[in-house]
Amino acid sequence: MISIKEVAKQTGVTVRTLRHYDHIGLLKPLGKTEGGHRLYGEDEMKKLQGIQFLKTLRFSLAEIKDLLDDNTHDWYMELQNQLNYCINEKQKxxxxxxxxxxxxxxxxxxxxxxxxxxxxxxxxxxxxxxxxxxxxxxxxxxxxxxxxxxxxxxxxxxxxxxxxxxxxxxxxxxxxxxxxxxxxxxxxxxxxxxxxxxxxxxxxxxxxxxxxxxxxxxxxxxxxxxxxxxxxxxxxxxxxxxxxxxx
Structure with a gap:
């Protein structure tokens, strides 16, 4: 497991953002130290990469949470909706x-x-x-x-x-x-x-x-x-x- 500061260093995601993700239930740490510092494992790091990727596609944090939490979610339809959004923005x-x-x-x-x-x-x-x-x-x-x-x-x-x-x-x-x-x-x-x-x-x-x-x-x-x-x-x-x- 690695500390929250090390995660921030490796990914460029700020400590403040990681704390916010924890607060809204988007990315929970694997555990905490005796001093209360958040610790992250390999699965959490992979999930964080997924969050960053979906953010680049202009998904909101609420949408990302739904997508990652629901294994039955229709990803194709979500991507189609996002593509339509990008096309409309491009036209604008x-x-x-x-x-x-x-x-x-x-x-x-x-x-x-x-x-x-x-x-x-x-x-x-x-x-x-x-x-x-x-x-x-x-x-x-x-x-x-x-x-x-x-x-x-x-x-x-x-x-x-x-x-x-x-x-x-x-x-x-x-x-x-x-x-x-x-x-x-x-x-x-x-x-x-x-x-x-x-x-x-x-x-x-x-x-x-x-x-x-x-x-x-x-x-x-x-x-x-x-x-x-x-x-x-x-x-x-x-x-x-x-x-x-x-x-």
Missing amino acids: LEQMESLIRGLMNEFTIEGKNDLSHIQQLIRMYEDNSHERERFRQERFTEKEHELLDLLPNINNGDPDTIEWVSLLAQIKKHMNKGVDSTEIQSIIRRMLEKEKETFGNDPQFSEKLWEVRSSQEESKKAGFYPIEQEVIEFVEEATNFYLKGDK
Whole structure:
């Protein structure tokens, strides 16, 4: 038998925790010394390992006690329940990650976070999913749906989305310099390059996509990130200026 202090040293479980386990009947010591110090044997050490393992699976102490005390307990069902719990928690974390990335990208584009705008984005992406899908089915062909999946998502942190966010942020930063400025024309050139890299050489799709993007109403139906009309018109004018000079 080994002392409670030695158990704590070997397992990393504190003396205070071991005393608590004893108090609630989860892990009773094998015996005690004449001075009243708890002693543990091999079986108790194995049980402690089981307790630690079940704790890592997010079982509560009460659930662990029931599982270890009842030899007829349905372990498979308990593990299934715990797996379901982990899946739900994972989904919550993924949603939280998506929202945080959206906030970060929003800040990059706007230079600030507007809570009302963020709430609008959340409603747009969650509440209007059926309307968004219906609109895309009506507006785009089946082949074009595959290209739509390549569009940047404000709530993602992939390199393509980050670059699009950065380009839009730079457009807004340099708008006051005019469509013919070196900075704006450089951004437009990269946007056109990026568009070709992402969607290939499909002018019909690009034109249709821009028609939707140019309309605030259709952009909302399609689930696109909301961009101010003045920015849309500026990008269109700057693009036309670039294409004229590129001929």
